[in-house]
Amino acid sequence: MKSLFSLMLLTLACSAQASECELNIDSNDQMRFSTATLTVPVSCQKVTLTLTHSGKLPKNVMGHNWLLSKTEDMPALVQAASAAGPGNNYIPADDKRVLAATGLVGGGESTSVSFSTEGLAGLDLTFFCSFPGHWALMKGSFVVSD
Ligand code: CO
Numbered sequence: 001m002k003s004l005f006s007l008m009l010l011t012l013a014c015s016a017q018a019s020e021c022e023l024n025i026d027s028n029d030q031m032r033f034s035t036a037t038l039t040v041p042v043s044c045q046k047v048t049l050t051l052t053h054s055g056k057l058p059k060n061v062m063g064h065n066w067l068l069s070k071t072e073d074m075p076a077l078v079q080a081a082s083a084a085g086p087g088n089n090y091i092p093a094d095d096k097r098v099l100a101a102t103g104l105v106g107g108g109e110s111t112s113v114s115f116s117t118e119g120l121a122g123l124d125l126t127f128f129c130s131f132p133g134h135w136a137l138m139k140g141s142f143v144v145s146d
Pocket of ligand 1: 031138
């Protein structure tokens with residue numbers, strides 16, 4: 001019994017709770033995300049983010065996705081995303097500045113993406129929707145915390 005307890009403490013100390021590594025963010029017909037900050041502990045080797053769209057408008061009118069990049073890369077990525085177009089979910093292909101990205105969703109839909117936090121701790125990171133014109137309202141800080 002005592003050894004089992006020690007094992008439990010060890011497990012807690014060495015790995016983040018799975019729930020801490022699962023993020024949820026909602027989006028809506030008012031062109032907004034439900035939060036401006038997402039935080040995960042650095043101990044998450046894999047993060048799974050689920051994007052929901054609680055609005056009613058279709059994705060060709062009010063589509064939302066979720067891209068993660070260094071804050072300094074965001075302005076150029078906004079341009080590249082627009083050029084990539086709806087056929088690519090407004091995600092530039094094979095672009096290393098895109099650290100993670102979901103597909104594009106419309107009202108009532110959801111999507112998720114899993115990605116590694118390796119090398120992301122301490123970086124100035126921003127998440128945003130790359131649907132043309134949305135980034136100004138739909139963006140926030142992504143923090144990988146110690
Ligand atoms: Co959007």
